[in-house]
Each structure stands twice: as structure tokens, then as C-alpha cells.
Amino acid sequence: NRVQLTYISHRNERFFGFGEQFSCLDLKGRRVPILVQEQGVGRGDQPITAAANILSYRSGGSWHTTYAPSPYYMTSDMRCLFLENYEYSVFDLRRHDRVQIQVHSGTMEGRVLHGQTPAELLMRYTESIGRMRELPDWIHQGAVIGMQGGTNAVNKIHAELKKHDVPIAAFWLQDWVGQRKTSIGWQLWWNWEADTDHYQGWGELVQELKSQGIRTMTYCNPLLASKRRNMLQEALAEGFLVRKPGGGVYMIKNTSFDAAVIDLTNPKARSWLKEILRDMISTGVSGWMADFGEALPFDSVIHSGNENPALLHNRFPELWAQLNREVVEEWEQEHKLQNGDIDKLVFFVRAGFMRSPKWSTLFWEGDQMVSWQRNDGIKSAVVGLLSSGISGYSLNHSDIGGYTTVNVPFLKYVRSEELLMRWMELNAFSVIFRTHEGNDPGANSQFYTNARTFQHFARCARIFKAWNFYRKELVKVPASRGMPVVRHLFLHYPQDEFVQRITYEQFLVGSELLVVPVLNRGKRKVRAYFPAGDVWVHVWTNRNYGSAEQSSSAWIDAPFGLPAVFVKAGSTVGSTFMSNLASLDGVPAS
DSSP: OOEEEEEEOOTTOOEEEEESOSSOSOOTTOEEEEOBOOOOSSTTOTTHHHHHHHHSTTTTOOTTOBSSEEEEEEETTSOEEEEOOOSOEEEEOOSTTEEEEEESSSOOOEEEEOOSSHHHHHHHHHHHHOOOOOOOGGGGSSEEEEOOSOHHHHHHHHHHHHHTTOOEEEEEOGGGGOEEEETTEEEEOOSOSOOTTTSTTHHHHHHHHHHTTOEEEEEEOSEEOOOSSOHHHHHHHHTOBOBOTTSSBOEEEETTEEEEEBOTTOHHHHHHHHHHHHHHHHTTOOEEEEOOOOOOOTTOBOSSTTSOHHHHHHHHHHHHHHHHHHHHHHHHHHTOOTTSOOOOOEEEESOOOTTHHHHOSEEOOOOOBSSSOTTTSHHHHHHHHHHHHHTTOOSOOOOBTOSBOEEETTEEEOOOHHHHHHHHHHHTTSSOOBBOOOSOTTTSOOTTSSHHHHHHHHHHHHHHHHTHHHHHHHTTHHHHHOOOSEEOGGGTOTTOHHHHTOSSSOEEETTTEEEEOOOSTTOOEEEEEEOTTOOEEETTTOOEEOOSSOOEEEEEEOOTTOOEEEEETTOHHHHHHHHHGGGGGGSOOO
């Protein structure tokens, strides 16, 4: 029940990919397990990981735990391989002279791809697994405001956003289903209907926002817990839930409550859940977070009795994304605009496997800590973006400010104002600019906390909008070539050995923007590296850096509101972006 493949490597061969990896870009020297799972709280950063493990067995995770792995890599030698197995596999790269792959199956299936450049290899890979579709124009118009609290709270914040002239694409209201207090803070009722006590006049709120050019986004996942319309009992009565070997329903523990997993191998259960999602869309929403998908137990009893649940575990996130995509495409075809155009919907997932990009319209990186730490803080958000981009997850983003907050007497991880502001600057150069209050909103600094954070948020939202003309072109590329919007420099400068060693320090947006974010507390300068071959213009000073003949580096001032961003010299994208930045004159840097 095991197959192993061993072949030659060498000490200087670097290995990139493996899906969304949060701690390392180059996995040489590591043993990489390919298993869909919760990433954990801390992922090796201390003391939080040890504390999480004490409170709940292995809940802290480690450097390799991820929501969205892929059995795939490309190397600095332009070698590329992926497995087509869904069974658990391990890529052992610990010995410098060899690669060893083990699959927990009697057969190993995969492909070896040929290409002369990383971009060509990525094109070949995404040709095989499937590519992401273009995002709609509406989501590029400004910030996606993630907040909670009900109708009055939304109207209050909306009024403040208008005062600060913040460009808004959408309100993401994850608590549309209502809130519950749990051991980790505020969570949601997993019962997928509007809580009209919490959001009075829900339909009217959605339509009023839309009349002002602002969309509404919501939340759902493939699990159920009981509430007013007891969807859990409905699904139980119909036999739509994953069961234990002994016959009872498999209840999955989530903090302070249990939930049941909908059996996505059951055609009737799929149809039932699709109708629930259609009911949600019918209220006027334009998108949603399609959360979870990692929790199918290995010993589940499922409707598709001929499929091994241990194999299905890694495939389950793909089934979840596929179900959402079917709902989206069916709805779009049935509700075309009068001129025949399609008003596109967007859902975003965190769990994934190799072929998830074929189905999902957008990814997000899940639950980072509200910290500066490497394995599960702001730095890991950059690593996750770059590794997933190399792995075909072309459209991805993180929560501004992170999510996981710990606020107990002996251990505190709460979002500081400085961290929030630097994360705003970082995400101003990702595909989506979306806020999240975190699991303990009252403990965290928010964009609306004070005048300074609001002003900084307005500025970063305008920076984000200033390059939307370029972003609209970049989001077309995944469908044709599989290239991500946010890119590791390796995709464009593969022979540069310094570039091969970059983890989170800097990245490209397309080929025309170079971003060097501040990712450490108290820092006001960053060190930028400029590969040979291009001259780069600093957008705030108009000063040139780099040259065609040789690589170089320089320390760059990066005070709040003036992130270290460069455009390629002579680029029409760069000149347009810098012209658009003139709109920031009325929103000074902090």
C-alpha cells in the first residue's frame, strides 16, 4: 500500500511550489507532507504554538501545515513534476543528492513537465490542472469592507467611509447569519440564512448599497449547526451528512460547538445545498467566503461508498469549490443583464488541493495570527501568496491585519495599530483589498479605531485603486497562461541566485511593479534588491535604481503611507500608476 520513487538531485537545486506554503519558498532540505488540514495557531512560532497544543492536541500546527497543498514542484534547474494521486503523499528533500516521493497507495500517477523557464513550466502545469477565470470589474473599485454588527453598525461605518472618501467595492458581512460567543471570541451561526433580527431589513440594506455601486458579500461553509430553521435536522432527516463507521453522524468539534459535515458525494445533498446558496444569492449578494473544507475524517462513511474516505479527504475541498462554481455559473446564465452581459459573482475559498484553481474564483490565505512572526504572522502572508502563485493559485489574498487573536491573562496576541497599518500597505498591492476584524474585534486595532487608522486606510484604499487599470489586465492572464497577479521574482529572473533565496522580503505585481513591504515592528526603512536587466523608478521620489548590466541593492525610506514601491523605467503602466497617485494629495501620509 505504498509506492516510493527516488531520483537524483544536487545541493544547489531549489524546489518551489507544493501549493500554499506559509513558512518556506525553497523547500530543499525539508520533508514536505501533502495533506489538506487546518494550518494551526502559531505554526511553530512561540510561545503561541506550545500554548495552543496544550489547550487542544496538535492545534498549534507546524511549519508545513496548510489548508491548500499540492503534490507539485518546479525547481531552479527547470524540472517540474506533479502527482495525480489524491492519497496522502510525502516529498522528502532532506538529502542534498536525491528526491524521494512516497504515496500511500498501490499506484503512483503523475506527469513530468518540460519547459525552458518558470513561466513556461507554470503554463504547462496550469494547462493540466485547470486555470482561474477573470475577476469582475466591480471588485477592483476599492476596498472590501469586512465588518460585523448588524444593519445599524454597517450604516454608521458606511457614513464614516464616505466622509473619508474611501473607494468601496463591497461590504463583506460574514455575520449575516448571526453571531455566537465562543471560547475564542465571536463566531457565526452555521445555519445559512439571514438573521433578520441582527440584520433588520437585510434585503433593503443589500439593495441600498447596490444602488450606490457597492456590492454585498456574505459567508458560508459545508458544515451545519442548529438554529431557527434547523438545517442540521433537515440534512439529518434526509441522510445528507457524513457518518461515523458505527452509524451516527460525524460531529466535528469547532472551538465551543460541534457541527456536521454535508456529504458532497451525495447528489441529493449537493442539490439541497445548492438551493440554500441560491436562496442566499437571491437576496442580492454578489459574493461570499466559502470557508472550510479541510475536516473530512479519514474513517467517514460517505454516500459514495466505493470511494476511500482517506483519498476523498484531499479531494473534498475541490468538491466544495466545484459546488460553489456550479451555483455561480448556473445563476449567472439564468440572470443575464438586459444587454446580455453577465453580472459575475465571486466566491473565495481557503481550503484547496491541486485542481482547486479550476473551480474557485478567488482564494484567501485563511487565519494568520495578528503578529509580526514568521510562520503565522504578516510574513507568512507574503510567503503564502508567492508559493501559491507558483502553484497555480493565481488570484489570492490575505485578511488585512490577520485574524487569529489571543487575549487571555497569560498570553496576548492582539492586533496593534502599527501592524494593521503595515498590513494595509502590503495588501494595497494584492488582488483584493479586504479587511477583517478578527475573532476578537474589541481587542484589535481596526481601520475605524481612530482618525489616524481611518486616514491611513483611506490612503491605502486609494493606492489600491490607483493601479486597478493594470490589475484588470493582470486578472485576465491566469485564464490564458496561469501566471499569478502577485509574483515571486523567480518567475521573471530565474537565473539570479539571490532572487532564488527571497522568501517574503519583496515581490512583483505583474512584471511592472516591485514592492518591498515593511514586515518588522518599528522599521522605517527596507532593503530592496534590483536584479540585473531593468531600471526601477521609486514612485514617491522619482529616483532610479538598478541597471541593465548588474544587480544592486539599496536602503529605501518607508515611513507610514509611503511603502517602498517601484515601477519599471519607461513602462506605460508605471507612468499611469504614478499619475493616478496624484489623487493622494488630499490624503497625506501618517
